[in-house]
Amino acid sequence: MKKITIEDVAKRAKVSKGTVSAVINAKTSVKPATRDHILEVMKELNFRPRGMAMNLKNGNLDKSIGIILKDINYPFYTSIALGVSKYANSKGYSVVVASSNDSHECEKKLTHLFSAKDIKGVIIAPVVEGTAEIEHLFRLKMINYPFVLLEDVKGIQANVVAIDNKNAIKQAVAYLIENGHKNIVHFAGPPQSSHTQERIEGFRHAFSESSLIFRDEMIVSIGSDFDECFKKTKDYFKNLHTEDYPTAIVCFNDHQALAVILALKELSIKVPDDISIIGNDDIYYARIYPVPLTTIRTPQHEIGIKAAEILIRAIESPTLVSLERVFLSTEFIVRESSKIIKTPSLQKAN
C-alpha cells in the first residue's frame, strides 16, 4: 500500500499542492466549494499529512519537554511529573510522560523517540538495576540533546537532581534509636534495585554511629510488590517468637509500608503500639492513610520543579554548557505509625 502525499490529493482533486495545504491549515482564502471538494478527496484517499514534513519548513516552533519515569503507577513519580508540569507550563512548555517500566530497553527506545520527535529535552528517572546501561545517554550527549537525570548515574557527566538516599535512612534510624528503640529491622526492597542497596547501607551506617550494633538479621528481604510484601511480612512474623518482635520496622518505601501495616493488622499486631512503622518517599496516600505514615519525605514536587528549571535553561541557553548537580534534602516526618519508647536522653548541645 503506497503512501498518500499531498501531491496525490492535489492531482486527484485537480488543484495545486498549495491549495491543499491551505485547506489543511484552515486558511480562509480557499473557496468553500474547492475546500469541500479537497476535503472529500482527502477522506477518499485517507490522506494523513506527515507532521514531520509539515514542521520542517517553519523550523520547529512548539515548546515541549518529556519525562521518562520508571513506573507511572507509583504516585511518587507522578508527583514529580506534576512538579515538572507546573514549572514547564508556566514557561509555555507542554509535557509528555512515558514509563520505562524499569526496562533498559524501553528507556533507550523512549530517549530515541523523544529526540526523534524533536521534543526539546527530557527528564529521566533512569533505570539503574543491574549494570546501568548508558550508551543511549552518551548518544544524547553526542547530539547535544538536553536532559536531566533524577538519579546520579556513574560513568556519565550530566545534569542531576536527586536526593541523598543513604542519609535519608540514617536520619530515620537515628531518630528511632534516639527514642529508645533497640530492636529495629529494615525491610529491604527488590534485590536488583540500586535503591535497595543504598538504603541498606544507610541503615548500617546509622548503627555504626550509635551505641547499638548491627546484625545481618536486621535486614529482611521483602521486596516492593504489594502482594509479595504482604505475604512475606506475615511469614516473617510467623517464624518469630513474640518476644523477638522488632519494635520498629524501617521500610523500603511507602508502598511496602502500607502492605506491612495491612499484614500486621491481619496478625493483630498494633501499629504503632506494638510496632512502629517508618515509610519512605511520602507519597500522597501516606498522609491520608487511617494510620498516617511516619515517613522520610522526598520532596517530589520540588524535584520536578528543579529538574524542569534546569532542563529548560539548558534548552533555551544552548551556549551555557555547565552541568548542574542538585541534591535536595529529605525530611523526616513523624506521623502516627511510629511512637516513642522512651524520651531521649539529654544531650550536650553542639
Next chain:
Amino acid sequence: MKKITIEDVAKRAKVSKGTVSAVINAKTSVKPATRDHILEVMKELNFRPRGMAMNLKNGNLDKSIGIILKDINYPFYTSIALGVSKYANSKGYSVVVASSNDSHECEKKLTHLFSAKDIKGVIIAPVVEGTAEIEHLFRLKMINYPFVLLEDVKGIQANVVAIDNKNAIKQAVAYLIENGHKNIVHFAGPPQSSHTQERIEGFRHAFSESSLIFRDEMIVSIGSDFDECFKKTKDYFKNLHTEDYPTAIVCFNDHQALAVILALKELSIKVPDDISIIGNDDIYYARIYPVPLTTIRTPQHEIGIKAAEILIRAIESPTLVSLERVFLSTEFIVRESSKIIKTPSLQKAN
C-alpha cells in the same frame, strides 16, 4: 542566534554533509580521526540535529501512540494507561502520556502536539466540563488522524470506549436498598463535572425504581478535592442530628470516599457499623485500604486494552473506516466499608 545545521558542521569540519550524517548515525565506515574531529565541531557549535528532518527521508518508521488523560495523579487514569501500554507494547508500540489537567486549552494543544510529532494516534479522556469544545477533534478527523475517546462526546462521531455511569450508580443504590438501607445519601462531585451530573441522575433513577422516594436533600455537594471533602464531610455531620445520620453514603469516587472515611473516623463514626460507604472507580488504593472499600469497579485495565486495540487497528488498517463504540460494564464490589442492614426479602426468580 542562527540555527546550526548539518551543513554548518560540515563546512567547519571541512568534510561533506554525508560524513557528518554518518557520524551522527554511528556508521562504522568513518575513520576514527575524522569522527573525533567532527564530534568536536558538533560540540563547539552545539549542533542539535533536527529530528523532523532526520525522519523525513526514511518515512517515519517508529510505532508510537499517545494518551491524553485528565489527571495523571489519579490512579484511575494511570491504570488505564497501564492497560494501554500493555497492549501497545505487545504490538511493538511505544506509549507517551500527557495530562490535560482538565483544561480544554491544554487538551487541544496536546492533540496538536501529538499529530505534529507524527505520533500515530491518540487515546483521549476528553475534558467535557462546561460546553464541550470539540473543534480540535474535528481537526483530527479532517487529517484522518486516528483517535479513541474514553467518554462519549456529543456532537462528534468517533471511536469510543467507555462505561455507563448512570447504570453503575444505580446498581450500587439498588444493592443498598435491597439490603435494608433506607436513609441513603449521595456525596456529589465537583459541580462542573459531567460525571457529577450523570451520577446524580443514576442515583435518582435507582430511587424511582424502588419503593423509596427521592428527596433533594439526599444529594450533598462535596467535591473531589481531598481537603475540601474532608472538611465538608465534617461540616455535614455537625449540622445533623445523630438520629438523622444516613446509614449509607454513595460517593462520587474512591478518592472522595477515602476522605469521607477519614473524616468520619475523626468524628468517631464507625465504618461500616454506623455508616456504609460506597466508593466509585475501584482505584488501586481502594483494595489495600485498612477498611477495604466497597465500590463500583470500572474496568480500567480492560478499557485501556480495548482502546489501544481499536486505535492500533485504525492506525494499521487505514482503509477500514468504520467506527467502534464499546461500552464496558461496571461491577459492584462488596468489601468491608459497607454492611447489610437486613437480609433481602425473598424475590421471585426472573
Next chain:
DNA sequence: ATCTCTTATTGAATCGATTCAATAATTTGT
C-alpha cells in the same frame, strides 16, 4: 614504484510538506 583491493568520503537527489510572489478568476463599480 605500480597495481589491486579495501576503506573513506563526497555530493546530488530525495523525503513531503509550506511559503509567497505571480497569475488567474471573480466581483464590484460605473
Next chain:
DNA sequence: ACAAATTATTGAATCGATTCAATAAGAGAT
C-alpha cells in the same frame, strides 16, 4: 460591458536531514 479591485489558485524554492552510487584515499602485494 469594461476597468479596477478583490479574491483564489498556482508552482518553484525551501526546510535539514539521509541515501547511495561514484570517486578518492590508503593499505598491501609484487
